[in-house]
Amino acid sequence: xxxxxxxxxxxxxxxxxxxxxxxxxxxxxxxxxxxxxxxxxxxxxxxxxxxxxxxxxxxxxxxxxxxxxxxxxxxxxxxxxxxxxxxxxxxxxxxxxxxxxxxxxxxxxxxxxxxxxxxxxxxxxxxxxxxxxxxxxxxxxxxxxxxxxxxxxxxxxxxxxxxxxxxxxxxxxxxxxxxxxxxxxxxxxxxxxxxxxxxxxxxxxxxxxxxxxxxxxxxxxxxxxxxxxxxxxxxxxxxxxxxxxxxxxxxxxxxxxxxxxxxxxxxxxxxxxxxxxxxxxxxxxxxxxxxxxxxxxxxxxxxxxxxxxxxxxxxxxxxxxxxxxxxxx
Numbered sequence: 639x640x641x642x643x644x645x646x647x648x649x650x651x652x653x654x655x656x657x658x659x660x661x662x663x664x665x666x667x668x669x670x671x672x673x674x675x676x677x678x679x680x681x682x683x684x685x686x687x688x689x690x691x692x693x694x695x696x697x698x699x700x701x702x703x704x705x706x707x708x709x710x711x712x713x714x715x716x717x718x719x720x721x722x723x724x725x726x727x728x729x730x731x732x733x734x735x736x737x738x739x740x741x742x743x744x745x746x747x748x749x750x751x752x753x754x755x756x757x758x759x760x761x762x763x764x765x766x767x768x769x770x771x772x773x774x775x776x777x778x779x780x781x782x783x784x785x786x787x788x789x790x791x792x793x794x795x796x797x798x799x800x801x802x803x804x805x806x807x808x809x810x811x812x813x814x815x816x817x818x819x820x821x822x823x824x825x826x827x828x829x830x831x832x833x834x835x836x837x838x839x840x841x842x843x844x845x846x847x848x849x850x851x852x853x854x855x856x857x858x859x860x861x862x863x864x865x866x867x868x869x870x871x872x873x874x875x876x877x878x879x880x881x882x883x884x885x886x887x888x889x890x891x892x893x894x895x896x897x898x899x900x901x902x903x904x905x906x907x908x909x910x911x912x913x914x915x916x917x918x919x920x921x922x923x924x925x926x927x928x929x930x931x932x933x934x935x936x937x938x939x940x941x942x943x944x945x946x947x948x949x950x951x952x953x954x955x956x957x958x959x960x961x962x963x964x965x966x967x
Contacts, residue, residue: 649949649952649953660942663937663938664938667937667938668934709930721733723932735932736935736939739915742811742917746908751898754843754844754901758851761848761851763883764777766851766853766882784841784842789838796912797834799834800834807830807831808912808913809914812827838908838912839904842908846900850889850893854886854890855878858886859878864877891955894951899948902943906921917936921936
């Protein structure tokens with residue numbers, strides 16, 4: 639029971655820290671978006687058919703003449719009303735726009751995270767078990783090449799592959815007439831649209847993960863208890879899977895939260911290039927249109943996903959490593 643309450647206190651403390659980060663990010667993003675030059679009505683002034691009275695009415699409706707603290711306070715009140723402000727470009731509350739985009743971003747990033755970690759564990763373990771041999775050198779060369787390719791260039795190369803081959807959709811979430819397809823056909827269509835964005839995100843995250851897995855396993859494989867276990871005749875495969883990976887789990891779990899942050903930032907580029915209807919594409923649209931409430935809401939949702947990933951990593955680390963509990967609880 640004491641351990642249960644300690645775990646609850648630990649997670650509540652981490653959640654409180656996350657809420658403080660969330661508040662700071664929303665305030666900073668609001669301030670940065672507000673101080674950017676121009677507004678949603680500036681381009682309308684160039685249209686001679688729109689009268690100055692109409693422009694003044696729009697500025698009053700959207701609260702553009704209010705001070706920054708007043709605007710932020712009104713936006714916080716809109717969170718209490720659960721509408722997250724008003725979107726100028728979509729002419730409605732922001733909240734209904736967020737959930738479909740969050741769902742699409744989660745579908746993309748969760749799939750890419752799972753595949754990246756699966757491949758990284760296999761590749762990193764393969765390289766660590768053959769340190770200094772050709773598999774290790776091949777892994778080092780491959781990860782170096784992937785790390786040197788910019789995210790934007792990688793996305794454009796995948797898009798070029800889709801255009802040249804015609805095997806994959808060039809963007810979007812679903813094909814025309816998706817609602818008329820059967821269940822298996824819908825899954826196949828969704829998988830086809832997911833393939834290139836997920837591949838792009840996985841290739842962006844894979845080199846860093848594979849190198850960390852390799853480094854952690856090499857350190858563990860040189861530990862005395864592994865040498866003793868090897869002397870008893872345990873096979874290398876069983877030694878690697880059942881003992882070394884378990885011992886190297888702690889730094890890899892801590893890396894999980896950082897990998898979520900990396901994927902969320904990379905998804906902004908991939909979603910824009912692949913026209914994936916997620917938070918990244920919504921944020922770019924909002925920034926281009928100077929839609930203040932939509933910008934802040936999209937950034938806040940991305941921060942919530944990042945905090946959730948770090949909380950999950952903290953919870954897993956708390957369960958996996960007893961040494962964390964006395965220090966943090």
